[in-house]
Structure formats: structure tokens, C-alpha cells
Amino acid sequence: HWLKEEKIKLSTLCSEPFERIPSKRGRRFPIAGGIERNINQKDDFYEVIHVDGMEECIELLENLSDGDLHHLFIEMNICKGGCLNGPVMPKNGESLHLRQHRVKEYVKKSDSLPCKQIFKNIEYIDVRKRFFDRTFPKKEASEEEIKKILKTMGKREKQDELNCGACGYNTCREKAQAVFEGMSQMSMCMPYMRSKAESLTNIIFGTSPNIIFILDEEMNVKEFNPSAEKVFQIKAQEIKEKPITLLMDDDYFQQVKKTKQNLYNQKVVYNHYGIVVILNVLYLEKENIMLVIMNNITVQEKNKEELARVKEKTLNAAQDVIDKQMRVAQEIASLLGETTAETKVTLTKLKNIVMGEVGEDE
Ligand code: SF4
Structure with a gap:
């Protein structure tokens, strides 16, 4: 945010050496075991170990809380492989091994000031640090509540709890606890969502007409x-x-x-x-x-054919009626024609007779 405010674009900047020459030893710290390697142990009073990775750290902390381990100097990295494999490392496809190699080369080649010069006036440095309890109060779900959430996520039997870790939690029960706390959602269980999608697909596939x-x-x-x-x-x-x-x-x-x-x-x-x-x-x-x-669409097609047949029949019937009507009309017309002709002949004859009679009288 600050970089944005200051209009600083990291990609446009050239690399510069560090302002202070750091301790050569400290340069290995981003690599898991980097601190362990540089501890200048003068006696065997404590053992120096390093641990990296979530599971490994949890295991070690459990051992410590059980009181199984003592006299240790522990370098502990939650990120597997140390800071070089941390979440903010550039996602440019470079492997962890390549990064480690680069850091080691850098350590080898870089100058170093004698420790005395770096740590001069060391006695005046206040190395105290106060820590505050920032524990987030967690509400533990009861067994019944966990079971209810698991059931909703399709985990009815023990064997349904795959504990695959795809949701980011180590076990399905941890995930159920997170759902209970409102920190996670049920839909974030891949196997559950997959089987849900598959069962929906199966329903559609199985019931589609x-x-x-x-x-x-x-x-x-x-x-x-x-x-x-x-x-x-x-x-x-x-x-x-x-x-x-x-x-x-x-x-x-x-x-x-x-x-x-x-x-x-x-x-x-x-x-x-x-x-x-x-x-x-x-x-x-x-x-x-x-x-x-x-x-x-067989039924629709049959209906269409049937409709076409009915139409054709109706048309034929209509044509028959028209033809019959025409025939009747023609017959009437011809009868009328004959009668008219006969009438004309008779009347002409009558007229001629009448006209003849009138002529004789004159
Ligand atoms: S993704 Fe699902 S099955 Fe896998 S651990 Fe998480 S809750 Fe369990």
C-alpha cells in the first residue's frame, strides 16, 4: 500500500547492495538449518536442532509440552524448507533447491565484516522483547456438533473421513471444528463437493427423458x-x-x-x-x-403425420363436395338452357302465326 502511495514500482528499480554489511553467518538464515549451522556452540550443555514443516513443528512442540525433550536450542520454521519456501516468495516457477543454491553462492561470495566490528557496543543493545497474550478464544465444538457437521459433509461413517488435507486441515474433524468456529465452509471439502456434483450429475443422467x-x-x-x-x-x-x-x-x-x-x-x-x-x-x-x-420426437412426428393425413382427407372431401356442386350446377344450367331454347322456338312460332293472321285481316 505504501509503495503504491509513493508510486514506487519494484519492477523498475535496480538492485542495490545492502546498506550495512551483514554478518556472513546471518545470510544463511533463510535456509532451513541456517541458524543451527551458525551456532557457535562452545559446550554440550544444550543440543542445537532445527525443524521445518507444519507437522514436524507440531510434533516437536508436543514432545516439549509432554516434557520429553530438554536442553535444546531449536530453530523452528513452519514453512518446509525455511523462509525460502515461504508464502511470499515470488511465484516464478523457480524451485526451492535453486533458491537455496543461489543463497549459498551469495553467502560464499559476499564479504564479511569481522564479528567484533558488527557487534561492537553489543552490551548496550536491548534485546528484551515483551509478548502479549493474543490467544483467540476458541469455542470447542461438542462431539455431537462435530458429528452433525461431519454428517452434513457426507461423512456418516468413520471410513468416510478421508483426512486428505485438501481443505487445509489435517483431519476432517479439524475441518468440522473450523466450520463450527465459522472459519471455514463445508463447501471447501473437495471430496464432498465432488461426490455431491457426481450424485447430481447421476440424477440428471439417470432421470433425463x-x-x-x-x-x-x-x-x-x-x-x-x-x-x-x-x-x-x-x-x-x-x-x-x-x-x-x-x-x-x-x-x-x-x-x-x-x-x-x-x-x-x-x-x-x-x-x-x-x-x-x-x-x-x-x-x-x-x-x-x-x-x-x-x-x-417420434410422438410429435407421428402427430404431425396424422395431422397431415387429416388435412389431406378434409381437402379431398371438400374437393368432392365442390365437384358435386359443380356437376349439379352444370346440369341445372343445361336443363335451363334447353328449356329456354324450346320456349324461344315456341314463342317465335306463335309470334309468326299471330303476325301472319294480322296481315291477312288487313
Ligand atoms: S478435504 Fe474433506 S475429506 Fe479431506 S480432510 Fe478436509 S474435510 Fe476431510
Whole structure:
């Protein structure tokens, strides 16, 4: 924060030697055992040891509190490998061994002032240090509460407690205690979350009305859900690890494998099974598998066909009616035509007769 305020960018600065020449011995301190190595022990009154790593430190402290160990000078590093493997070391991929090597080289090459000069006036240095009790009051969970939390994390039996340490706690019970204290969350248990996700996936896979199966790169069936079993009339264990070509043509799957492009909404008719499906094939590159999802639309397709048939029938019936009507109309028209012609002939004859009679009278 201060560096930001002062607008100092570490990456733009050049390296400089230390202002004071430190003790040559002290330069090894970042390496685990660096202090132990530089203790100038004049008598055997106490033993100098070093310990590094969380587990090792805990073990040693337990031994001390049990009163099993005495007369020790202990160099203790929680970080395995010492400060050089601490949490704020640059994450540039350099190994601990490389860092250790560099520090050792630096110690070898660097100048050193005689101890006398470094520690002059040493008697005036106040080396006292006051420590305050900063213990965080911890509420211990009861056995019942621990069991309840463990159960919620899917650890019903002793064998469910994997104690894998993936959550940062050494045991599942420690983790449960941390959850109780509000310092951790249940979701931070990898095996629990994984099994939860898997069981959810299994529920979806097992209950989906869609046909779902998974193919490997050799087109062998890896998974086959109950809907697929029902439609293709084969049990999952009978088709697993066998080629999909035993059930259907694999052209679409080969195409997806070759192009690595997902296939969506392809209508496919499987006459052999009497089904019509909408096919989706997803290529999962990381796993090198294909997820096949088929939406069975056979019923909808049959309904569509039925509707088309009804429409056709209705149209035909309507056409029949029209044709009949036309025929009747034509017949009426022709009858009317004949009558009109006859009437015309008769009236003309009558007119001629009448006109003839009038002429004779005149
Ligand atoms: S990650 Fe889960 S299983 Fe592993 S120790 Fe922690 S609580 Fe136990």
C-alpha cells in the first residue's frame, strides 16, 4: 500500500547492495538449518536442532509440552524448507533447491565484516522483547456438533473421513471444528463437493427423458443412460466398452470427432428402432470424449403425420363436395338452357302465326 502511495514500482528499480554489511553467518538464515549451522556452540550443555514443516513443528512442540525433550536450542520454521519456501516468495516457477543454491553462492561470495566490528557496543543493545497474550478464544465444538457437521459433509461413517488435507486441515474433524468456529465452509471439502456434483450429475443422467450416452475417441460406449437403454432395447452393461456401430451408424459422431465441431439439432430417423430424434453431439476436448444427447420426437412426428393425413382427407372431401356442386350446377344450367331454347322456338312460332293472321285481316 505504501509503495503504491509513493508510486514506487519494484519492477523498475535496480538492485542495490545492502546498506550495512551483514554478518556472513546471518545470510544463511533463510535456509532451513541456517541458524543451527551458525551456532557457535562452545559446550554440550544444550543440543542445537532445527525443524521445518507444519507437522514436524507440531510434533516437536508436543514432545516439549509432554516434557520429553530438554536442553535444546531449536530453530523452528513452519514453512518446509525455511523462509525460502515461504508464502511470499515470488511465484516464478523457480524451485526451492535453486533458491537455496543461489543463497549459498551469495553467502560464499559476499564479504564479511569481522564479528567484533558488527557487534561492537553489543552490551548496550536491548534485546528484551515483551509478548502479549493474543490467544483467540476458541469455542470447542461438542462431539455431537462435530458429528452433525461431519454428517452434513457426507461423512456418516468413520471410513468416510478421508483426512486428505485438501481443505487445509489435517483431519476432517479439524475441518468440522473450523466450520463450527465459522472459519471455514463445508463447501471447501473437495471430496464432498465432488461426490455431491457426481450424485447430481447421476440424477440428471439417470432421470433425463433424453437419450444420453458418452463415446470415447474409438467410438466405444462409455456411459449409457436408462432412456437410451429403453429406446435401443439394450442394457448399459451390455453395450459399455463396445462400439456404437453395434446400435447405429456412426457417421455423425465421426464427423464431430474429425472436425471437433459440435453438432446441434440434427433431425435423424432411425428406422430400425422406429424413432425420430433431434441429435446433439458435443465434443469435450479435454476429456477426449463425445457427449451424445438425443431428443426423441417420434410422438410429435407421428402427430404431425396424422395431422397431415387429416388435412389431406378434409381437402379431398371438400374437393368432392365442390365437384358435386359443380356437376349439379352444370346440369341445372343445361336443363335451363334447353328449356329456354324450346320456349324461344315456341314463342317465335306463335309470334309468326299471330303476325301472319294480322296481315291477312288487313
Ligand atoms: S478435504 Fe474433506 S475429506 Fe479431506 S480432510 Fe478436509 S474435510 Fe476431510
